[in-house]
Amino acid sequence: MRTIAEINEKIRRRQAVVWTVEELKARVQTIGVGQAAKEVDVVTTGTFEPMESSGAILNLGHTDPPINIRQCWLDGVPAYSGFGAVDLYLGATQMSDFGGMADGGDGGELRDRGGGHVIADLVAGKTVHLRAIGQVSDCYSRASFETTITRNTINQFYLFNPRNLYQNFIVGVNGGDRLLHTYLGPLQPHLGNAVYSNPGAISPLLNDPDLELIGIGTRIFLGGGVGYVAWEGTQHFPLQKRLPNRTPIGPAATLALIGDAKQMQARWVRGCFFKSYGPSLMLGVGIPLPVLHEEVVARCAVQDHELAAPIMDFSIPRRVRPTFGLVSYAQLKSGRITIEGKSVRVAPLASIYLSRQVALELKQWITSGKFTLTEAVAPISMERSFLAQEQWGTRISLE
Incomplete structure (x- = not known):
């Protein structure tokens, strides 16, 4: 039609x-x-x-001197930093890590917060505290970095949701x-x-x-x-x-x-x-x-x-x-x-x-x-089986 x-x-x-x-x-x-x-x-x-099963990818932009981030917290919530010097992935279900808080407090005010709340705050234009620890090398001489960010002070900020x-x-x-x-x-x-x-x-x-x-x-x-x-x-x-x-x-x-x-x-x-x-x-x-x-x-x-x-x-x-x-x-x-x-x-x-x-x-x-x-560039497979894991690595199909 x-x-x-x-x-x-x-x-x-x-x-x-x-x-x-x-x-x-x-x-x-x-x-x-x-x-x-x-x-x-x-x-x-x-x-x-x-x-x-949602999360956000963020690119912070380089510091001066540069830092190669290997640990990072956003409002006390750990973000994954293993795929680029200042690229982060923040998962929605990531829990607050009280040890990552800049103020050294017990984290009580963050107890019921996680990655989803930090993502929502950034979307809303709110300020988020960032603390990072870097891997020092000849390319990246900075060992640590602390600042605040908003969605307007970082480069990329997009949701990439696996499921x-x-x-x-x-x-x-x-x-x-x-x-x-x-x-x-x-x-x-x-x-x-x-x-x-x-x-x-x-x-x-x-x-x-x-x-x-x-x-x-x-x-x-x-x-x-x-x-x-x-x-x-x-x-x-x-x-x-x-x-x-x-x-x-x-x-x-x-x-x-x-x-x-x-x-x-x-x-x-x-x-x-x-x-x-x-x-x-x-x-x-x-x-x-x-x-x-x-x-x-x-x-x-x-x-x-x-x-x-x-x-x-x-x-x-x-x-x-x-x-x-x-x-x-x-x-x-x-x-x-x-x-x-x-x-x-x-x-x-x-x-x-x-x-x-x-x-x-x-x-x-x-x-x-x-x-x-x-127009879709390719279809979604309708033939995908579902695999589960056993203790010794044996996979079974739940078809």
Whole structure:
């Protein structure tokens, strides 16, 4: 029906019809897939959720005399410095290292902070303290350096996230007899609560289940700025079992994302902390889906009751945990699910409201002509198996 080039021409003329994915789902209910496909050019999706496999690359610029940084702390959080004299990588889940604090204090004020908070502060234009120790050589004679930086006083500052946008995930519960602190937050004993992280039918990858529209080079909304799909994400597992509508029944595809953090907005990049687990980064990500043919609309019309996630028991500390079966996202969003006859309250980690706002803001970018679509330069593999590690180095496949 359409090409990306044709859609981009309509965007430039501000004639493109753009619907959020929720608007599309509602319109399909009244006018059908075929008519909706004739009317709409682009569908916008979005999510705002913790994405712990995220981080930032920073280039500080050279000092005088020069320093070859081999240890570095940003507001007391260690940054990796093993790939360039003044290049750093700051991981979102890196914990504060109290020994790296310049004031020599006990670090109490940083206890619930980590890399995600430092990244968010830099995005917000705040000042960050830097302390570095160098490896002295004939090229780099400086042994240490201390200063403050902002996003405007360093060269490059961009997010490079190895794993974002899980295509579906799990529901966490606790069938044991003590409180558990997990990457989903606290799980109460005796099935006291359940937590899920994916926003369901508005989530980007659930509306393009076979990644036919999303590939390497796809332009996206990342943290309130423009980003791109850089590669498949770590733990990418597209061979996950799938329903007849092609959506997976558990963690499946993931994407590696990249984008200029200097252009991002504080609203969409926020540090967070999970008690007794660690820091992370709340991130807004939106992906536009070009309506190239009718099947695109058919895929995007999927509803929460047609999507399912596995209920996993975190009280069993194993790689493969027992499950209590599958539950639909419609049930999850009702606030209560039933597990073995017990009514269990449910809460999402993702902000459904802000996920909707991401899709809406991306829609506004496109309708105003400021954001056009890109052709993927290569597809994301849909044949990648998932390998795990054993104690003696033996690998097994979880296909």
